[in-house]
Amino acid sequence: MIHPLEQLRDNALREVGDAGDEKSLEAVRVKYLGKNGSISAWGEQMKTLAKEEKPVVGKLLNEVRAAVTAAVESRSAQFRAQKESEALTKIDISLPGVSGYSGYAGYTGFSTPLTGYSGYASLERGSLHPLTQMLERSIEIFRRMGFALADGPDIEDEWHCFDALNTPPEHPARNEQDTFYLPDGRLLRTHTSTVQIRAMQAAPPPIRVIAPGAAYRRDELDATHSPQFHQIEGLYVDENVSVADLKGALEFFFRELLGSDTAVQFRPHFFPFTEPSLEVYVKSKALKGGERWIEVAGSGVVHPAVFEQVNKARGDKAYDPEKWSGYAFGLGMDRLAMILFDIPDIRLFAQNDLRFLRQFA
Amino acid sequence: MKFSVNWLREFVDLPKAPEEIADLFNRAGVETKNIEARGAKIDKVIVSQITSSSRHPNADRLTVCEVYDGSETKRQIVCGATNYKVGDKVPLALPGAKLPNGTEIRKSKLRGIESEGMLCSPIELGLGEDASGLLILSPDAKIGASISDLVPVDTILDVEITPNRGDLLSHFGLSREIAALSGKKLKSMPPEAKIEIKKSGVTIAATRECPFFSGRKIGKLKVGPSPQWLRAKIESVGIRSINNIVDISNFVMLELGQPTHAFDADKLKGSINVRLAREGEKFLALDGKTYSLKPDNLVVADQERAVGIAGIMGGEETGVTDSTKNILLESAYFLPASVRSTARELSLPSDASYRFERGLDPEMVLRASQRATELIHELAGGTQAKEIGAAGKLPANPADVSLSYEKCDRIVGISIKPKTIDEILEGFGLTKSKGTSKSGTWKIPSYRRDLQRDVDLIEEVVRAYGADKIPGTDRSRVMPSSAADRSHDIESTLRERLVARGLSEVRTSKLISRNASAFSENAIGLRNPLTEEHVALRPRLLSGLIGVLEGNVRAGAERVALFELGRVFVPPDAREERRAGFLVWGKSVSDPHWRASDQRRLDFFDLKGVVESIFPEELSFQRIAHPNLSIAAEIYAKKRVIGIAGQLSTLALKIDAPGGVFVAELSLDLPIQGLGSRATFREFGKFPAITRDIAMVVPEDLVHEKIWEVIFHPMEPLLERVEFFDLFSGAEVGEGKKSLAYRLTYRAKNRTLTNEEVSVAHAKIRERLKRELRVTLRE
Numbered sequence A: 001m002i003h004p005l006e007q008l009r010d011n012a013l014r015e016v017g018d019a020g021d022e023k024s025l026e027a028v029r030v031k032y033l034g035k036n037g038s039i040s041a042w043g044e045q046m047k048t049l050a051k052e053e054k055p056v057v058g059k060l061l062n063e064v065r066a067a068v069t070a071a072v073e074s075r076s077a078q079f080r081a082q083k084e085s086e087a088l089t090k091i092d093i094s095l096p097g098v099s100g101y102s103g104y105a106g107y108t109g110f111s112t113p114l115t116g117y118s119g120y121a122s123l124e125r126g127s128l129h130p131l132t133q134m135l136e137r138s139i140e141i142f143r144r145m146g147f148a149l150a151d152g153p154d155i156e157d158e159w160h161c162f163d164a165l166n167t168p169p170e171h172p173a174r175n176e177q178d179t180f181y182l183p184d185g186r187l188l189r190t191h192t193s194t195v196q197i198r199a200m201q202a203a204p205p206p207i208r209v210i211a212p213g214a215a216y217r218r219d220e221l222d223a224t225h226s227p228q229f230h231q232i233e234g235l236y237v238d239e240n241v242s243v244a245d246l247k248g249a250l251e252f253f254f255r256e257l258l259g260s261d262t263a264v265q266f267r268p269h270f271f272p273f274t275e276p277s278l279e280v281y282v283k284s285k286a287l288k289g290g291e292r293w294i295e296v297a298g299s300g301v302v303h304p305a306v307f308e309q310v311n312k313a314r315g316d317k318a319y320d321p322e323k324w325s326g327y328a329f330g331l332g333m334d335r336l337a338m339i340l341f342d343i344p345d346i347r348l349f350a351q352n353d354l355r356f357l358r359q360f361a
Numbered sequence B: 001m002k003f004s005v006n007w008l009r010e011f012v013d014l015p016k017a018p019e020e021i022a023d024l025f026n027r028a029g030v031e032t033k034n035i036e037a038r039g040a041k042i043d044k045v046i047v048s049q050i051t052s053s054s055r056h057p058n059a060d061r062l063t064v065c066e067v068y069d070g071s072e073t074k075r076q077i078v079c080g081a082t083n084y085k086v087g088d089k090v091p092l093a094l095p096g097a098k099l100p101n102g103t104e105i106r107k108s109k110l111r112g113i114e115s116e117g118m119l120c121s122p123i124e125l126g127l128g129e130d131a132s133g134l135l136i137l138s139p140d141a142k143i144g145a146s147i148s149d150l151v152p153v154d155t156i157l158d159v160e161i162t163p164n165r166g167d168l169l170s171h172f173g174l175s176r177e178i179a180a181l182s183g184k185k186l187k188s189m190p191p192e193a194k195i196e197i198k199k200s201g202v203t204i205a206a207t208r209e210c211p212f213f214s215g216r217k218i219g220k221l222k223v224g225p226s227p228q229w230l231r232a233k234i235e236s237v238g239i240r241s242i243n244n245i246v247d248i249s250n251f252v253m254l255e256l257g258q259p260t261h262a263f264d265a266d267k268l269k270g271s272i273n274v275r276l277a278r279e280g281e282k283f284l285a286l287d288g289k290t291y292s293l294k295p296d297n298l299v300v301a302d303q304e305r306a307v308g309i310a311g312i313m314g315g316e317e318t319g320v321t322d323s324t325k326n327i328l329l330e331s332a333y334f335l336p337a338s339v340r341s342t343a344r345e346l347s348l349p350s351d352a353s354y355r356f357e358r359g360l361d362p363e364m365v366l367r368a369s370q371r372a373t374e375l376i377h378e379l380a381g382g383t384q385a386k387e388i389g390a391a392g393k394l395p396a397n398p399a400d401v402s403l404s405y406e407k408c409d410r411i412v413g414i415s416i417k418p419k420t421i422d423e424i425l426e427g428f429g430l431t432k433s434k435g436t437s438k439s440g441t442w443k444i445p446s447y448r449r450d451l452q453r454d455v456d457l458i459e460e461v462v463r464a465y466g467a468d469k470i471p472g473t474d475r476s477r478v479m480p481s482s483a484a485d486r487s488h489d490i491e492s493t494l495r496e497r498l499v500a501r502g503l504s505e506v507r508t509s510k511l512i513s514r515n516a517s518a519f520s521e522n523a524i525g526l527r528n529p530l531t532e533e534h535v536a537l538r539p540r541l542l543s544g545l546i547g548v549l550e551g552n553v554r555a556g557a558e559r560v561a562l563f564e565l566g567r568v569f570v571p572p573d574a575r576e577e578r579r580a581g582f583l584v585w586g587k588s589v590s591d592p593h594w595r596a597s598d599q600r601r602l603d604f605f606d607l608k609g610v611v612e613s614i615f616p617e618e619l620s621f622q623r624i625a626h627p628n629l630s631i632a633a634e635i636y637a638k639k640r641v642i643g644i645a646g647q648l649s650t651l652a653l654k655i656d657a658p659g660g661v662f663v664a665e666l667s668l669d670l671p672i673q674g675l676g677s678r679a680t681f682r683e684f685g686k687f688p689a690i691t692r693d694i695a696m697v698v699p700e701d702l703v704h705e706k707i708w709e710v711i712f713h714p715m716e717p718l719l720e721r722v723e724f725f726d727l728f729s730g731a732e733v734g735e736g737k738k739s740l741a742y743r744l745t746y747r748a749k750n751r752t753l754t755n756e757e758v759s760v761a762h763a764k765i766r767e768r769l770k771r772e773l774r775v776t777l778r779e
Helices: A004-018 A022-033 A038-046 A053-088 A130-144 A194-202 A243-258 A304-314 A333-341 A347-351 A354-360 B005-009 B018-028 B171-182 B228-236 B244-256 B336-345 B351-356 B364-380 B405-412 B418-427 B454-465 B483-500 B542-554 B604-613 B704-712 B755-773
Strands: A207-216 A228-238 A263-271 A274-283 A294-302 A325-332 B002-004 B031-038 B045-055 B063-068 B075-079 B089-093 B108-110 B113-115 B154-160 B196-198 B202-204 B212-219 B261-264 B272-276 B282-284 B290-292 B298-301 B306-309 B327-333 B387-392 B401-404 B431-435 B439-443 B559-570 B575-586 B619-623 B629-637 B640-648 B661-667 B690-699 B719-728 B737-746 B776-778
Touching: A004 A022, A004 A038, A004 A053, A022 A038, A022 A053, A038 A053, A053 B629, A130 A207, A130 A228, A130 A243, A130 A333, A130 A354, A130 B483, A194 A207, A194 A228, A194 A304, A228 A243, A228 A333, A243 A263, A243 A274, A243 A294, A243 A325, A243 A333, A243 B405, A263 A294, A263 B018, A263 B454, A274 A325, A274 B454, A294 A304, A294 A333, A325 A333, B002 B005, B002 B171, B002 B228, B005 B154, B005 B171, B005 B228, B018 B031, B018 B154, B018 B171, B075 B113, B171 B244, B171 B454, B202 B212, B202 B387, B212 B272, B212 B364, B228 B244, B244 B261, B244 B351, B244 B364, B261 B306, B272 B327, B298 B336, B327 B364, B336 B351, B401 B405, B401 B454, B405 B418, B405 B439, B405 B454, B418 B431, B418 B439, B418 B454, B483 B559, B483 B575, B542 B559, B542 B575, B542 B661, B575 B604, B575 B640, B604 B619, B604 B640, B604 B661, B629 B661, B690 B755, B704 B719, B704 B737, B704 B755, B737 B755, B755 B776
Parallel strands: B196 B387, B202 B272
Antiparallel strands: A207 A228, A228 A325, A263 A274, A274 A294, A294 A325, B002 B154, B031 B154, B045 B063, B045 B089, B063 B075, B108 B113, B212 B327, B212 B387, B261 B327, B272 B298, B282 B290, B298 B306, B401 B439, B431 B439, B559 B575, B575 B661, B619 B629, B629 B640, B640 B661, B690 B737, B690 B776, B719 B737
């Protein structure tokens, strides 16, 4: 059985929906929620109810009042938005934009592109985000070293993110706890190393690419950790690529970036997809906080098991580990930007406060 | 993981300075995160015994203790801790003592009660991070003795062991590695287990997950507190002392890497069976929690129930207690993958599982059992069984690995003498079984299961030889530019143009909160978000830009003009697409300036100009309706929709932003492909131009686009360019009308124009406007 209050609610909601303008909506509001409105009247009626009924009806009354109030508010918002839009319909959006196109002769309708702009100078100077500046500087150096760019998706499958990189499910380094998953089972790449695999799938050796991009880890946001961060991945596969070549390349890069007196150190480490694996540390006067070793990259010689996985996926023997070898590296760009620009907190990057951004204009 | 330098020195000689040790570790690939000095001399802190304890009359959280410090009179101390009982021995800081954290102890009154010193927690004495209660000392500590005598001077190194090196997770294992890298000899080896193995008392039902299991009975022992040396050792690396049996088990794990477990033998019902759990089998673990198990979880069971989750944690019911008399000491080899998946499934990582899942040395299983048995006999007086009950087979030694010296040189990039390579590998415990001048076949020791192929051996050579001794080489190769290069360059050009127009680039998070703001509707959610702020993938750039606007307006900005280039994830399948987003709001200049009298506010046409300026082809803006926009337009390039633009509805904003907020978002995937393409030269006239203005009054709803079309169709050959330069409405124009003004420029390619020629052309256009649009021309 429907309680009379529920009936009242249904009627009110219908009338709110039917109200054609603000005036009639206000009338509906007064009718139900006004001082003498029919829902308000139930407050008085409550007093006459039996003791055991009171809490039940009281709860229902609150729910009904909330539902109708919300409906009135959202309908009213709709009217306000409508009114706002109506007031703005008089604006002719086909008028020329400020410093947009100018009507040059040769105009023959929309099919021919125009190439001139009218003059109306901006008094402001804009700014490039510091992370972009860091990426651009790095990319420029790598390009001078003969690297082409490569790209891959942020949303990846487990094979590209783990298995192909010699990290099978039982591997202790395969940490699903730190990985964001989508409902369909795909994941957000935890490193840009996935692009190594994609680049090798797409083309046979030799290959020499860098891939700037975002990666994700299930970390709490604090001054030094962010669930989304930025890397530049590098991969070079050719005949006889060695540890010495890797060292030479990264030494060159960091000296270009941080100054010719930068010291670069390689320390043995472990990554499943490289063997040998080396962590890269730099020490430079260009960095605030004195001369100390700062970890800036992971690197190593591509593990033959990675080549074998790629061959399997390609269905050929293009990456024969006996014929080809390669090095790979991953640089943490947020960290590099932080140490180079002396930025104390990684959260500043995503906050985009103009007082921050314009310091780097 | 924490290592005690004193303990390591029992096995291998180390440099004196902790920094030098850390440096040695670095070379080995073991990163030192922290170096901590322990047991620095602290004066006037002594061993005391609590003889009574009562509630503080004026404070609920405090107690008043009487302590015996070896002198004639007992001392009264006010104490805030609750973890002690009367009779416990605890450190007492006497008045005048200066603690490592700088606190000076004085006689004082606490809430009206005299306190003659302070009872100390571990953190107050610089002995670890435990601040939860008093440091309870061993019962055999001598009352009145200085605390410095109890805590030996030591250095604790907190180091990171990479997941491939399970063999380094013990003091012996790390010492063995240091010995190999520094060319030193190991001082001692763990005991050999010379004991008869009896195939009884244990059965293994899950032989894949548990290749080998052993249990040794030790009887008539006495459970009690551990001696001071044992407590100090395990506590120095952060393990709490429980009782002598549990402490010995932990000690052996820290020393040799092999976890063992002691069951109370009298509580076991029948012999041990190692099997997979039954679906939903309940298990009460030593941490006091009950776990519901699944059939892929390996358990150690007796004939009735599970008594341990294999390799992870023992059971509460069969744990060692003060009344335990007989134990069964487990030492086993479990499949790393099985331990790992169970520990993760149950969210129950332990010191034991950490080691098991990284792969242990099969040869250490019985040695560890022997070492623990000997210690138990020595410290708890047990008598061990002559034989050990076991089942299964320990995994065979790793397969031999061949290495060609030439390949080693090729991968390293320099030439290393075969003799040097051989010496390095022998140093790591490998033995050459076959060898020629070109290559060698190497026997791998049982604890180095990570050495599986030639590159693994090459890494050992690099580590021992020293990466710093390999000179970097210059090596280059040129690559043709790729599609990614081209789109990167296009975006760089866009950024330059937008910055030149006074816009600031932002980079907002691709992870957003659910319904962060308008334009985040239908965002694809993450299955396992960690925090509220990052639960979904942005479906558009605009939600982020609106957030940035709100933050900046709150911070007092007067002009916000932003753009972002980046990826979005388009519902419903999260297709990745590159977009450009724009937002302009506020004054046309950020700050007052003596040359900038213009206080005009940015509006839709500023936004439109920005959008137009970055695209090579002409765009058209067509009105649509949009729930979040009070002016809404679709942007067309040729006949394709490439984005939207408009004015934000005030309902879509959480802040008050007077004057309107203007936004646009466009796809970068296709329309910009032509950007940067070569423009071709068009001749500009050498002869003078003549300009004529047309001013007209038109109905309010007649749009510029229409007038534009009429002016240009058909094209007057002498017309060079047209500019729209004035718009107004009001009483003088009349209700429902507006006034527009255009400037037309005429020029001929090959001669000076005459006024007459221009008047003829101009008149044609004026006529067309009157005829086709019925405008009223103003003179």
